[in-house]
Amino acid sequence: MANIDRRNLIAFLGGAAAVAGMTAEAKAEGIESYLAASVTSVPPGTAPKRPPTVAELEAQIPTRPYRRGAGKLFAAEQGNVPLLAALPAKPTLTDFIRLRFMGTSEHCLQSARLARQKNLDEDIVFACLIHDLSLNVMRTDHGFWGAQMFEPYVSEKVTFAVRHHATLRFFPDKEAGYEYPELYRTMFGSDYVVPAHQQAEYQMVRKHRWYSASRQVTVNDLYSFEPGVKVSIDDFVDVIGRHFRQPKEGLGLDASPVAHIWRSAANPDSPL
Ligand SMILES: [Fe+2]
Numbered sequence: 001m002a003n004i005d006r007r008n009l010i011a012f013l014g015g016a017a018a019v020a021g022m023t024a025e026a027k028a029e030g031i032e033s034y035l036a037a038s039v040t041s042v043p044p045g046t047a048p049k050r051p052p053t054v055a056e057l058e059a060q061i062p063t064r065p066y067r068r069g070a071g072k073l074f075a076a077e078q079g080n081v082p083l084l085a086a087l088p089a090k091p092t093l094t095d096f097i098r099l100r101f102m103g104t105s106e107h108c109l110q111s112a113r114l115a116r117q118k119n120l121d122e123d124i125v126f127a128c129l130i131h132d133l134s135l136n137v138m139r140t141d142h143g144f145w146g147a148q149m150f151e152p153y154v155s156e157k158v159t160f161a162v163r164h165h166a167t168l169r170f171f172p173d174k175e176a177g178y179e180y181p182e183l184y185r186t187m188f189g190s191d192y193v194v195p196a197h198q199q200a201e202y203q204m205v206r207k208h209r210w211y212s213a214s215r216q217v218t219v220n221d222l223y224s225f226e227p228g229v230k231v232s233i234d235d236f237v238d239v240i241g242r243h244f245r246q247p248k249e250g251l252g253l254d255a256s257p258v259a260h261i262w263r264s265a266a267n268p269d270s271p272l
């Protein structure tokens, strides 16, 4: 296991988002396939398969029955979507993590665990814990979707960290120990250029007093996939209690301006 290049492995498994959605069993199978492929199809000294170009990724769009930006709850990448368990009458964040956000819960828990191991401030640990939960609702622009979903219930700093982490992922920061992720060449294309609005967002965030909060989310994001490490939400119930203002009516059932986003996650099978 020590000889596995984690970045290559993640790219092989279809990228961080795909890995985050895999069960432990699927990951174990994936690692086996990766090792088999490494042994059988890549002779020593041969360059690995090159990442696709932007044009090649675009050509794949009409080959799928879903769009890549669709939230994980709303479209299965393979096979069919599963039946979902009912939520309690007054669902909490923990209920959503357990029963709706399975697509990214493991990845988020591993990120939070890593942040905690580094003794980062608890609000950063919490930001890591929630940073990708919005991917279950919408992949496109998921930093902003995540910030919007959480804004009424968390601190301004946590909202900021979540909102901008997705854009910071495209910009290296050597001092912070963050490099451009190789897997983004596979996901976005080898010749991908970050659009102007995100360049401008980066410039703003770089000068902001909470830059390091958002940057820490990306630093703990990169290495959060560890085969065999299982993290329980039970280890973070206290952190959630201190950093998330749970509405007494239940998420989706309070009168907040974002309640409909939580209701959509609660009832993703509703036809209208
Ligand atoms: Fe993210």
Ligand SMILES: [Fe+2]
Pocket (backbone or CB within 6 Å): 107, 131, 132, 221
């Ligand atoms: Fe992430």
